[in-house]
Every structure is written in structure tokens, then in C-alpha cells.
Amino acid sequence: MKLYDYVLSGNCYKIRLLLDFLEIAHEKQAVDFFPGLEHKSDAFLRINPLGQIPVLEDDGAHIRDAQAILVYLASRYDPDNTWWPVNDPAQLGRVAQWLAFADSITSTASAARLHDVLGYDLDVEQARAGAHRLFRILDDHLANQELQGFDWIAGPNATVADIACFPYTALAGDGGIDLFYYPAIQRWIRRFVHLPHFKLMPGINIFA
Incomplete structure (x- = not known):
């Protein structure tokens, strides 16, 4: 699992928080959001055509949008269904x-x-x-x-x-x-x- 991350991004921080709360092993791929604008580069746009971070790579899929990634992680990796309470x-x-x-x-x-x-x-x-x-x-x-x-x-x-x-x-x-x-x-x-x-x-x- 890989998180395309910028340390000062609050949206990326959301994902780092849940990954830590769930104790999920992952690697971080730093994106030079500022001043490098790497999220607007051709290489990154192939990962996310919207040119936004964070992006999560898991099992060959790329999930974009912070809230969507939270739902994905909680749905897939929280066996107690507390973070995303599908049973309620x-x-x-x-x-x-x-x-x-x-x-x-x-x-x-x-x-x-x-x-x-x-x-x-x-x-x-x-x-x-x-x-x-x-x-x-x-x-x-x-x-x-x-x-x-x-x-x-x-x-x-x-x-x-x-x-x-x-x-x-x-x-x-x-x-x-x-x-x-x-x-x-x-x-x-x-x-x-x-x-x-x-x-x-x-x-x-x-x-x-």
C-alpha cells in the first residue's frame, strides 16, 4: 500500500491518521505540492487526472479524494466496523x-x-x-x-x-x-x- 502524501496537507493527514489508527503497514510517496507543484505534473496526472492529493494505491488500484479513501480503508481494513459503521x-x-x-x-x-x-x-x-x-x-x-x-x-x-x-x-x-x-x-x-x-x-x- 502506498500513500501519495504531502506532510503539510490536512487532507493527506486524514489518511495518515486512519492508517495509524488501524495500524496498517504502508509506504509514503512524498509529493512536492509546494513549491514544486508536482501534483500538476504529467506523471502525477496519470495517477490522478484531477491533479489532487492524497491518492492511495492498494492492490493495483488508485483511490483519490480524502473522504473516499477514508471510506475505502475503514470498509476494508476495520474488522470491528467502528470507523465506518456499516452495521448501524x-x-x-x-x-x-x-x-x-x-x-x-x-x-x-x-x-x-x-x-x-x-x-x-x-x-x-x-x-x-x-x-x-x-x-x-x-x-x-x-x-x-x-x-x-x-x-x-x-x-x-x-x-x-x-x-x-x-x-x-x-x-x-x-x-x-x-x-x-x-x-x-x-x-x-x-x-x-x-x-x-x-x-x-x-x-x-x-x-x-
């Missing part, structure tokens, strides 16, 4: 809807981070405003989950929904987005980093 349709539906929510976090909080860290030319104030709107929703949801006795986004256990939403939420400070006003998110981040086999990436803000 109601919880599975909740997980799926938060995967879509994670894409919105990527298009806002991640965009602001790309502007501030890598100098991307985009409307950063619009990206930040969009991220704050999403974080208010997520914070309210997590607080309500806690009132019901649940620590995690989709129920009593961590799932790929938590993995999908975690990186660009925890990295929000890199894009000038302060999580101070989102106490439930801060508590969730503290819980997440204490999951077995968790590994940190640069820029993650751990709240005391």
Missing part, C-alpha cells in the same frame, strides 16, 4: 452527512490557510467568514452531543466523520481563524488527540 444504518447516515460537511470545511478554513501559509490568491475574508459559520454549526452540534452523553460527531465512538473534520478545524489558526469562541470544538480536539496511535502534524493547536 442510522449512525452510518450521520457519518456520511458529516463527510460532506468536512468538504465545506476544506473549501473555507483550508482555503484561508492556503492564503496565509502558501500565499494563494483568494478572497480570504470570505473564506474565514464561511469557516466561522461552519464552526458555529459544528460547535453547537458537539455541545448537543455532549448533553446526550456522546463525545464524538456521529455517536458514542470516533468514526471517519471525526477524522474528516479534524485536520482543517485543528489547523484553523494557520488561516487566521480563532477557535477561542468554540469551546465544544476545543474539548473535541482535546479528546481526539488522546485517541490511541494519534500522531501530531505541524500547526495543530492543542488546547490545554
Whole structure:
């Protein structure tokens, strides 16, 4: 198994997290995303015509898109079906809807981070405003989950929904987005980093 990876990519980090949580042996193929733009090279476009990372190579197949890779790995390599709860349709539906929510976090909080860290030319104030709107929703949801006795986004256990939403939420400070006003998110981040086999990436803000 090979992961086409960029160490500062939150989407690649999602895959590294699940690979570590499931203790799956794999190799990492570094992609010079910035400044080399290797993901736009002819060689990489033959692997992923969309020119995006991450890409997972497994048994000769190439799976692209971070959320799709999470589902693939959890479906194939988690014998307990906890990360992708196929035996509980109601919880599975909740997980799926938060995967879509994670894409919105990527298009806002991640965009602001790309502007501030890598100098991307985009409307950063619009990206930040969009991220704050999403974080208010997520914070309210997590607080309500806690009132019901649940620590995690989709129920009593961590799932790929938590993995999908975690990186660009925890990295929000890199894009000038302060999580101070989102106490439930801060508590969730503290819980997440204490999951077995968790590994940190640069820029993650751990709240005391």
C-alpha cells in the first residue's frame, strides 16, 4: 500500500491518521505540492487526472479524494466496523452527512490557510467568514452531543466523520481563524488527540 502524501496537507493527514489508527503497514510517496507543484505534473496526472492529493494505491488500484479513501480503508481494513459503521444504518447516515460537511470545511478554513501559509490568491475574508459559520454549526452540534452523553460527531465512538473534520478545524489558526469562541470544538480536539496511535502534524493547536 502506498500513500501519495504531502506532510503539510490536512487532507493527506486524514489518511495518515486512519492508517495509524488501524495500524496498517504502508509506504509514503512524498509529493512536492509546494513549491514544486508536482501534483500538476504529467506523471502525477496519470495517477490522478484531477491533479489532487492524497491518492492511495492498494492492490493495483488508485483511490483519490480524502473522504473516499477514508471510506475505502475503514470498509476494508476495520474488522470491528467502528470507523465506518456499516452495521448501524442510522449512525452510518450521520457519518456520511458529516463527510460532506468536512468538504465545506476544506473549501473555507483550508482555503484561508492556503492564503496565509502558501500565499494563494483568494478572497480570504470570505473564506474565514464561511469557516466561522461552519464552526458555529459544528460547535453547537458537539455541545448537543455532549448533553446526550456522546463525545464524538456521529455517536458514542470516533468514526471517519471525526477524522474528516479534524485536520482543517485543528489547523484553523494557520488561516487566521480563532477557535477561542468554540469551546465544544476545543474539548473535541482535546479528546481526539488522546485517541490511541494519534500522531501530531505541524500547526495543530492543542488546547490545554
